[in-house]
Amino acid sequence: MxxxxxxxxxxxxxxxxxxxxxxxxxxxxxxxxxxxxxxxxxxxxxxxxxxxxxxxxxxxxxxxxxxxxxxxxxxxxxxxxxxxxxxxxxxxxxxxxxxxxxxxxxxxxxxxxxxxxxxxxxxLLTGTILLTWQKLAPMSILYQTAPSMNHNILMSAAVISIAVGGWGGLNQTLLRKIMAYSSIAHMGWMTAIIIFNPAITLLNLSIYIILTFTLFMTLMINQSTTLTALATGWNKAPIIMMILLTSLMSTGGLPPFTGFAPKWLIIQEMIKNNNLILPLTMAIMALLNLYFYMRLAYSTALTMFPTSNNTKLNLLFNKQTNLPLLSTLAVMSTMLLPLTSMILIFE
Structure with missing residues (x-):
């Protein structure tokens, strides 16, 4: 262009x-x-x-x-x-x-x-913009108008989004569709808490953007859009695959990674407002997302594709993508959980 x-x-x-x-x-x-x-x-x-x-x-x-x-x-x-x-x-x-x-x-x-x-x-670059920057404007309108909305409809849409985001990504092998269903589920988590504590919604949105940027950057380096294309990733770029593995676990909300913090705060805030069944249901449905993240991580970073060692030499002939922010985003997407106590103090 x-x-x-x-x-x-x-x-x-x-x-x-x-x-x-x-x-x-x-x-x-x-x-x-x-x-x-x-x-x-x-x-x-x-x-x-x-x-x-x-x-x-x-x-x-x-x-x-x-x-x-x-x-x-x-x-x-x-x-x-x-x-x-x-x-x-x-x-x-x-x-x-x-x-x-x-x-x-x-x-x-x-x-x-x-x-x-x-x-x-x-x-992949356009998909990154669609799932991150394009969410800011409508989320800002929702942030300002949430007190005037019908809370029952808003909460119903949030729970259905979490369920759809989990079920929809279960049998997907296309990475961009997996990230799309992941985005639907994350939007559901943000919308569910905006009624009780909008500040946690902003925190969840910030962490979601960091995680999405990290995942898409690793996919850009490999130029991979399918699960099969990532199968030889560990042979070629083990460090990138390790970043992908930890980022996937963080996106699924698995402790001790950064992605666990917003889910922890959301569930805690809902329990404070005498909601017990709703956060339990949301946490159970979040296991669906964690399942297909685990499946993706297992097939890409935890297995060695049965090829000869000469396959590693292909990396030398591939065009390398320069992404200087990847290391910073990888640290932010995996190691910010200890700062959650500071967020609770300032809240």
């Missing part, structure tokens, strides 16, 4: 998310979401092939429908209250439409069907 075009797309993508996150007016928040939508479409289409065009079309139709519902909710709320502030969402029908639009934007159940398909149609 032309460097000037890439720079323009990057600036539009960043400014769109920042505009939504910093705005308190429905029109400017909607404008930021639209800038995000039109900036990411060229990235999905690149490289140009029928599958990427199909993915871009699915993404555009879903996000455009969500933007339409969001604007309709804002107009209904304006006619009811006479103001455009994000913090005053008093109309119940408008809040229901707004919740539906945000769930579609975040790719949460029952509006999750576009996430695996679009991610499978995109490159």
């Amino acid at each position: 032309n460097p000037l075009t890439t720079s323009l797309i990057g600036i539009t993508l960043i400014s769109g998310s920042l505009l939504t996150m910093l705005s308190s007016h429905w029109l400017t928040a909607w404008l930021g979401l639209e800038m995000n939508l039109f900036a990411i479409i060229p990235l999905i289409i690149n490289p140009h092939n029928p599958r990427s065009i199909e993915g871009a079309t699915k993404y555009f139709l879903t996000q455009a429908s969500a933007s339409m519902l969001l604007m309709m909710a804002a107009m209904i709320n304006f006619m009811d209250s006479g103001q455009w502030s994000l913090l005053n969402l008093n109309n119940s029908f408008a809040s229901l439409l707004m919740l539906t639009a945000i769930l579609m934007k975040l790719g949460m159940a029952p509006f999750h069907f576009w996430v695996p398909e679009v991610l499978q149609s995109s490159s």
